[in-house]
Amino acid sequence: xxxxxxxxxxxxxxxxxxxxxxxxxxxxxxxxxxxxxxxxxxxxxxxxxxxxxxxxxxxxxxxxxxxxxxxxxxxxxxxxxxxxxxxxxxxxxxxxxxxxxxxxxxxxxxxxxxxxxxxxxxxxxxxxxxxxxxxxxxxxxxxxxxxxxxxxxxxxxxxxxxxxxxxxxxxxxxxxxxxxxxxxxxxxxxxxxxxxxxxxxxxxxxxxxxxxxxxxxxxxxxxxxxxxxxxxxxxxxxxxxxxxxxxxxxxxxxxxxxxxxxxxxxxxxxxxxxxxxxxxxxxxxxxxxxxxxxxxxxxxxxxxxxxxxxxxxx
Ligand SMILES: CC(C)(COP(=O)(O)OP(=O)(O)OC[C@H]1O[C@@H](n2cnc3c(N)ncnc32)[C@H](O)[C@@H]1OP(=O)(O)O)[C@@H](O)C(=O)NCCC(=O)NCCS
Numbered sequence: 001x002x003x004x005x006x007x008x009x010x011x012x013x014x015x016x017x018x019x020x021x022x023x024x025x026x027x028x029x030x031x032x033x034x035x036x037x038x039x040x041x042x043x044x045x046x047x048x049x050x051x052x053x054x055x056x057x058x059x060x061x062x063x064x065x066x067x068x069x070x071x072x073x074x075x076x077x078x079x080x081x082x083x084x085x086x087x088x089x090x091x092x093x094x095x096x097x098x099x100x101x102x103x104x105x106x107x108x109x110x111x112x113x114x115x116x117x118x119x120x121x122x123x124x125x126x127x128x129x130x131x132x133x134x135x136x137x138x139x140x141x142x143x144x145x146x147x148x149x150x151x152x153x154x155x156x157x158x159x160x161x162x163x164x165x166x167x168x169x170x171x172x173x174x175x176x177x178x179x180x181x182x183x184x185x186x187x188x189x190x191x192x193x194x195x196x197x198x199x200x201x202x203x204x205x206x207x208x209x210x211x212x213x214x215x216x217x218x219x220x221x222x223x224x225x226x227x228x229x230x231x232x233x234x235x236x237x238x239x240x241x242x243x244x245x246x247x248x249x250x251x252x253x254x255x256x257x258x259x260x261x262x263x264x265x266x267x268x269x270x271x272x273x274x275x276x277x278x279x280x281x282x283x284x285x286x287x288x289x290x291x292x293x294x295x296x297x298x299x300x301x302x303x304x305x306x307x308x309x310x311x312x313x314x
Contacts, residue, residue: 004173005119005126005134007314009069009165011062012282013055014045014269021155028151035155040245044158044270046143051085053094055161056139059278060099063135067165070100074165075131077105078122080114080138080274082302083145087196095137111189112241112302113179114138114274119164119298119310120177126168137163138274145191147201156243157202158270162278172313175295176228178220179308185212189303213247213301218254220309221299225255228311232257234295237284241300242266242276251299263289273302290314 020043021032035041047055056079064071079092084107092105110117115138125131139161148154166173188208193200217240225231232255240248242265252259265280272279277298284290294314301307 001170003127003129003168004171005123005166006169006173007164007312008167009063009065009067010163010278010282010285011059011064011066012160012162012279013058013062014160015047015050015055017046017048018043019046024155027148028154030151030155038246039156040266041155041270042267045160047141047159050141052081052083052139052141053085053091053098055141055159056091056095056137056163057098059139059161059163060095060135060137063163063165064099067167069133069165072100072102074101074103074133074135076103076122076125076134077101078108078118078134078136079105080108080110080118081140082109082111082114082273083141091139110302110306111304112243112271112273112276113300113306113308114302115162115277116298116300116308116310117179117306119174120179120308122166123174123177126166132168134166135163136166137161138276138278140273140275142273145200145202150201152206153202153204156271158272160269160272160275160279162275162282164278164281174310174312176224176311177308178224179306180216180220181304181306183304185305188212189305210244210247212305213243214250214254216305216307217299217301218251220307221251221255221297224297224309224311235261235297236294237261237263237290238297238299239263239277239281239284242269242280243271276300
């Protein structure tokens with residue numbers, strides 16, 4: 001019998017330090033009005049001493065608690081991150097140890113699309129019978145890759161973690177998934193270093209990223225709906241990667257999805273890279289917006305470019 005990968009628990013965690021747009025005005029040639037109008041972001045969280053694993057542990061424990069399972073029941077952990085605490089071992093193995101799991105654990109790197117890539121990988125394990133319970137985490141201390149003197153990136157990014165427990169289910173769960181990459185755009189969005197032992201910061205051609213993001217994400221949403229024999233009216237919620245309100249609005253407009261059906265957290269979180277989708281999902285599950293049976297579309301794009309989407313019955 002076909003198995004589905006069903007979400008049975010969500011969790012998230014934000015580091016306590018808040019950096020508002022007004023805080024950034026003190027050190028950068030920018031202002032709150034410009035940032036809100038151009039991005040939709042008002043504030044973001046930034047780590048002080050915490051590492052990517054620390055954030056992941058909190059989010060994972062919250063998700064396991066909601067799922068009602070112990071960490072030692074997990075068959076697999078996949079941690080999507082662009083900012084592992086160390087080059088090796090994988091931050092996922094540090095997470096495995098700290099939450100008391102014993103299963104295989106690995107990191108996955110697809111920048112801001114990392115969570116969708118990780119969910120798609122977990123889905124394959126569950127549907128093929130290789131795992132029954134999988135913890136999928138997006139955790140980032142992306143502020144470590146941001147030059148805080150560069151106003152084109154310092155206004156956008158924030159730190160945080162989100163986690164999902166997926167369980168094999170006979171009836172429903174992830175209905176459709178697709179991941180894509182196009183490696184021709186290295187210079188549009190990358191970290192500036194050429195070697196792992198050099199310090200690097202995010203370099204971005206904002207306008208180009210913007211146009212490609214809108215184009216690729218709306219095409220993907222349309223194809224996904226067609227392949228599922230659905231229309232936007234069948235969607236209960238879109239939970240997009242939280243990069244820029246204007247990207248999200250443009251995609252929603254192209255696919256004719258009312259903004260009331262879009263979960264937005266970027267005003268308070270900024271762009272948390274691989275953490276943004278599970279963070280937004282957890283917020284909307286816990287405040288009661290997302291309910292059992294809802295049809296969710298999750299979509300994200302990041303450097304590479306890599307992008308992907310999932311259609312999920314919650
Ligand atoms: C970065 C981004 C917000 C810039 O917005 P934009 O509308 O493209 O802005 P532009 O770079 O064209 O600059 C417009 C004007 O604002 C100014 N400006 C740029 N950054 C500014 C800032 N932080 N504060 C104030 N003014 C700023 C520019 O100098 C320019 O001024 P001018 O018109 O006098 O020349 C936008 O391109 C973006 O969000 N792109 C996508 C980035 C993204 O999501 N990356 C991650 C993907 S995972």
